[in-house]
Amino acid sequence: MNVSSEATAAVDLTQIKRGPIVAALIIGAFVAILNETLLNIAFPDLMTEFSISPATIQWLSTAYMLVIGILVPVTALLQQWFTTRQMFLSAMILFLAGTIVCGTAPAFSLLLIGRIIQALGTGLMLPVMMNTILVIFPPDKRGGAMGMIGLVIMFAPAIGPTLAGLIIDQLDWRWLFYLVIPLAAFSIVFAAAFLKNVSDLTRPKVDVWSIILSTIGFGGVVYGFSKAGEGSWSDPEVVWTIVIGGVGILLFVIRQLLVKNPMLELRTFRFPMFTLVTILMLVLMMTLFSTMILLPLFLQTALLMTAFKAGLTLMPGGIINGIMAPISGKLFDKYGPRLLVVPGIVLVLLAVWLFTGISVSTSAGYVITLHIILLVGISLVMMPAQTTGLNQLPRHLYPHGTAILNTLQQVSGAIGTALFISIMSSGTKDFLKSKPDGSPAEALVAGLHDAFFIAFLVGILALILGFFIKKVHPPKEDQQNGAEASAQQVQHE
Known part of the structure; x- marks a missing residue:
């Protein structure tokens, strides 16, 4: 608590211009969330081009959700080690790299790798975006700011499927990524120019076991339920991944309550x-x-x-x-x-x-x-x-x-x-x-x-x-x- 208070004093929010910061966050969020909803409609074309089954193509969605589910809990720790600019710019650079890999992928395996890299960027960005809004706006003005973020989060999925259908009808599936590349690049340039550091760096001790248990727990649960949606609840793969994930989460929770510097502070539930x-x-x-x-x-x-x-x-x-x-x-x-x-x-x-x-x-x-x-x-x-x-x-x-x-x-x-x-x-x-x-x-x-x-x-x-x-x-x-x-x-x- 004392460390956090001292770190907070080091960040001078009075010299921060909120408008450009919010704009940088919104542009990045729009690009990432739009691309997340663009690809599903292209699954039939991808199955034909790469000669793969529906179960295989579904990995483009399952892996994306899995990576985000594993990464997001770790962001609570990362935001205490790296500045707002470092986190956001790293997220968007990862997303841009993943988009380029996807757009140029000659095989399904590389397309899947590109989606995983994109998911790393998205998983880093979303918590940073919400945390930044909480820090730079006082409580009586947060509703409007969060509403602007909500506009992007819901508007991008709304136009995603229609835009994807139009692109696929006129061009081909690779243009779903080509057209995102300049938007992602612009987001990086804009954020580099206008995004300021607003986070408090306390640099707590990194607990490797917390990261391992979090990965096994949340990864197992997300993967297990995702597979259940594709097939059968009685599938041994589904049952065992959910069980292992549940045990992992239980052990993760116990460890967070015992260690001095938890990776994810569960006392928020107080x-x-x-x-x-x-x-x-x-x-x-x-x-x-x-x-x-x-x-x-x-x-x-x-x-x-x-x-x-x-x-x-x-x-x-x-x-x-x-x-x-x-x-x-x-x-x-x-x-x-x-x-x-x-x-x-x-x-x-x-x-x-x-x-x-x-x-x-x-x-x-x-x-x-x-x-x-x-x-x-x-x-x-x-x-x-x-x-x-x-x-x-x-x-x-x-x-x-x-x-x-x-x-x-x-x-x-x-x-x-x-x-x-x-x-x-x-x-x-x-x-x-x-x-x-x-x-x-x-x-x-x-x-x-x-x-x-x-x-x-x-x-x-x-x-x-x-x-x-x-x-x-x-x-x-x-x-x-x-x-x-x-x-x-x-x-x-």
Whole structure:
């Protein structure tokens, strides 16, 4: 604690111009997240070009998620050893290198290596971005800033599939990477010119065993659930990786509570609002991932849309969600979280419940409307809830809080994807058993009904948690320092 306070004093935030820093973060995040959503639509072309199976091509997504799940917990330690500029520029340089490898890959193995390098960059960048926002903005202005980040995080996936479909129709899959290269290069140049160091370097002792246990634990769980979503829960590979991952996480938690300088400070969970928000985000991300995975399947398999048309169908919701993110951030700064979080979860539940009634005759317009309702609800919950939880932490715990939230979102994404794909597959098989003459599209819709119903039940838990969310204040010392820095910032600017 004393070390952190001394380090904090060494960083003069009064001379920092927030605008260029936020712009640098937003550009980098947009490039990384856009590329993450571009590639999935190219899987059929890649399978043909490299003569590989669906199980093999899926590694481009599984490995990406796996690397991020392993790396993000370590970022809490890395942010105490390396400056903001070093972390962010290293992340973007890695991402650029990975993009170049992917775009020029002559074989699938090199394409996979390129994706892993990209994931290293993305995994480093996301926690740094959130931590920087927490440091440079006082609590009463963080909602708007986090909303701008939310705009990018949701807008990039919204246009990704449609843009990818257009590029593949006109060019070929390599252009999905070629077109990102100049954007990534520009992000590096812009960040080098405008991004400033705002982190506190305490350089704690590196505990190698914590890193090993974290890698085995989170890596095993993410990999196991990802494989379960592709195949069967009874597969020995799935069972053993989840078991080993669970044991690894348990040992990791025990070690973090025993060592003097933990890699990931789990005492953040002593702050009740942060704990509540973490559980809420786990539940909500599972519900969100259900629709992200299931809706494209419904549009392309049941409604027989092309990938490009499916992307167009889902784009309005993503764009509106992006527009709503900064608006909800401003509303959060003014009214606090409860007036946003509870109505937001109600909208999510309404959309998911209505999705349980879709059929092969459902119109695209109806799907677009429900998707918009869903993502407006998500925009009212995501950033306001996360900002509320992080606001309660003292400054020296910011890197740990952001790393925990980002890690558990990766884990919940893997669990949610596996869970809802399994429920859908089981419902599809049950339908075909009861109605052997039924069409594959009708069977898929029956499976989707089951999956969306379970997602609705999971969402009810999120609603119950949402009623306990309330506005919190940071520790008095951090609040006073933030107010003084903000006042001096205004004078400086």
